Amino acid sequence: MTALQFALGAAVWLIGQTAAWAFGGSGAKIWLPEGSSSVAPEIDRLFYIVLIITGVVFVLVQGTLIAFLILYRRRPGRKATYIHGSHLVEIIWTVIPAVILVFLTVTSQRVWAVIHGTPPTIDLELEVTAEQFAWNIRYPGPDGKLGSEDDLTTINQMHLPLGKVVMIRLISKDVIHSFFVPQFRVKRDAVPGITSRLWVQATRPGTSDIACAELCGLGHYRMRGFLTVETPEEFQAWLAKTAEEFE
């Protein structure tokens, strides 16, 4: 078997593996998880715009490369064309990408402004204090105010009421951590010395993971939080029950 034959065989095997992935051989798709926050559709839309543009560019450019390698391979009697450049062509392939990039910049900025701009009216405020290696999540108590005596703190258990706008105050006790909820498309670093404010609005009930997305030591991989999105009534009931248990 020549190196080329081996390479071809291995390529076929790899393509097979990729096909197995693509058609969900394991039962679960490995791709964007289903979005469950109000901002997820915006981010996903932007993602797909970039994907389509870069995908088309990829096919065109790689295709051109391969075509040139075939068309202009050395053959007896072929002589190369002696040319140093072309101003016109340089202008064309500068302007077209520039236009695409301007479009992408403007589109991205719109979504950025939604994420970081003035949030819609806040329904609930929570405080998340990250430490090595747990998430301490503080809820306002019966008085409805965060920062008062009757606040309730859980470790790694975050409950959110469906459809409500929640402002999260993100703090860190020791090193940088990062609050990441893939289904929300939300990520924000918890930086010591800074209180970061981010807002989320859950749009689907269910459970999902919170992951720490900034290396924080040997337990970094275990900073898993458990996020539950439930109806506002269920949320209040859970708050009351938990407060009672930890009185």
Add this chain to the structure above:
Amino acid sequence: MDTHGAPRGLLRRYVFSTDHKVIGIQFMFTSLVMLFFGGLLALLIRWQLGWPGRALPFMEKLAPDGMPGGIMLPEYFNMLFTMHGSVMIFMAIIPLLVGVFGNYLIPIKIGAGDMAFPRLNMLSYWTFLPGIAVVVAGFFVEGGAAASGWTAYAPLSTTLGAGQLCWIIGVIMIGSSSIMGAVNYVTTIINLRASGMGFFRLPLSIWALFITAIITLLATPVLASALILLLLDSTMGTSFFLPAGLVIDGVAQANSGGQVLLWQHLFWFYSHPAVYIMILPAMGIASEIIPVFARKPLFGYHSMVYAIIAIAALGFLVWAHHMFASGMNPALGTSFMVSTMIIALPSAIKTFNWLATLWRGTISFQTPMLHALAFVSMFIIGGLTGIFSAASPVDLYLHDTYFIVGHLHYVLFGGSLFGIFAGITFWYPKMFGRMLNERLGKAHFFLTFLFFNAVMFPMFILGVHGMPRRIYDYTQYGFLQDVGGLNRMMSVSALCLVGAQALFIANFFWSLWRGRRAGKNPWQATTLEWATASPPPHGNFDEPPTVYRGPYEYSVPGREEDWWPQDAKS
């Protein structure tokens, strides 16, 4: 052209040499060893990711503290990816591109006898090697090697042990070596060009190395300063990066007044231009090789030069795109997004110019050309995936996931490393006077290309799925229960990838003694290094050359030969 008397004795000729060619080769051997070591570290990482928590029996002997019973501990995993990144960036890719090709090529391609400061040049290598030793010593101190990621974010990096301090000091030494080299490169290119070698007759690889050296001079001192501040915070109780109120592991810290994000700004102010230090020379090499094997002038020489300058200049204005999720002022998110989108443009322009160089050429596919073409192709993927991260809202999702790991490996391996292989296979005959074996070279290329893509492409998919990076055991997460199969496939491919490098090593050493003898100009190329013997004598040229034309005069109509050397009178 003996500018400083031929040395005598083994020590002066091969160890403490001031000859730029010897120094270049010293950098090459050291860096190739470190490249291989970095690859072994990667294999260990891939072991854990492919089979989380499974014992690898022989590692118990090699790393009894990090892998007791052969089972990897999380702290060891953190050391592995930290050292893999640090070794590859500071001890392999940068020294291979800048230390090897800068040192070897600059004097000879501009028609000089040696660098402007030969002794400073020697010092630059002899600071590099001890710097490596200091960083790697971290594996042997209590607590093990640095484990903060190669990015060493404070405050975490101030809380780790002696290994982290080894890392800080060693990187300062390696950075100093870079700065010394850059001083030499800039001075030599400005002052020692042969007669007739105007700036716009310089080969593009020299332009690339020139601009890279300027980036090095401007950026590396910032890293060195940041590292010194970090060292002070870690050992002397200062508070550059440490704010008040820290409670680390239950112990309240006495610091106050520091800013955690300051480290990131200082670090990335260097490290973003550093990625251009790692790509520009490779781009220069590709621009050197493609005309030779397409027998065609480089398309758009002037645009290519301006694009290099634009990339370098803009490269200093984009650093905080690594910090979109940091909670910094959102207005900075906007400004850095704009500059990051803009910098895509000169890279695109260069890509189109390479394609246009191939257009209507007469292309032959020897090993250096294969690597150069792979560079272009893989760099396209690396560059396009960068656009996802430039779109800051999307970056909020993709940041610190495997998408970024995929992106960086496509630009650094797919780009820089294929560029390095292209350069080594192209200039090997000049360096050693022997040809590399072509069949082995092609086999190495195909296997590397195949397995590289097999390992790295799935990373984009994993990243889109949300798999974070630097995670010791992804099975902890509900949403990551199904990524094991893909990870295992990547790990097997990684083993094959590293294994395939045996062909390169075998070829390299076998050819040193048994390769076909190379003449002056085996590739029939036009630039000045091919006008002298292989390997060149001390002083490079018998007579100082005079340059009459640009560097890519191939297939000039009306001429019998399809290459017209720069120094040929007619």
Add this chain to the structure above:
Amino acid sequence: MGRQRLLSMLAVIAVAIGCGSGTPQDAQATGPDERAGEPIVIAQATGGDSAPEGGASVTGSVRFEGTPPERERIRMSADPVCEQKHQSAVYKENVVVNDNGTLRNVFVYVKEGVQGSHPAPSEPVVLDQSGCGYTPHVFGVRVNQPLEIRNSDATLHNVNAKPSGNRPFNLAQPVLGMKTTKTFTEPEIMVPFKCNVHPWMSAYAGVVAHPFFGVTGEDGAFTISGLPAGDYVLEAWHEEYGTKTQPVSVPASGSASVEFAFSAN
């Protein structure tokens, strides 16, 4: 041809490995110590064994004066693996007052008066992490005696020991069944242990250079045996209420009695 054969072989091996699905992760288990549904119980740690040198012993108990403070409940929901091991609520062990009014988890040892050297035994003291709590919560270990730290939970615990005289260590045990052995070279009262992943976990080790120590259990009593006759000073240590000392005279054989009392101040 040789080279290509080698390549083919590599190909076959690589494909074979790759095509096979990975086997499930196997744990280096030695039978996990499952105690589903129980609140964390402190085993009565006895003094180290030694050839009886003297024939006397000191017995006693530690009383608690005042109203016992309410015990703080542990948020086990932080980690489902922990939560699953308990049927009922779990409480912190920093202050545990027994039904008979005595105080649990008090480390009592002979502080002054011990003569001669007492080399450590080779059998290890075992500190287990089970149900996301340390068992035992307070214990004694001899200088240079091996301390075997086990993870009996299928979750990450990091064993973070912060002694002031001895060498601190912090090591992860990510896999069920992992064991690490450490020794302390200096006497120290007391070495705190904690886990960063489960912040409520804590344990204390009293490192002593002799076998004359004990820890109070459910009955609040302790026995220190094998003492030669003489005058000694005993110290009782509690993690919240500090230390108290008492002198005691021990006869040649028989026993002496010492009582300690702590109050909620």
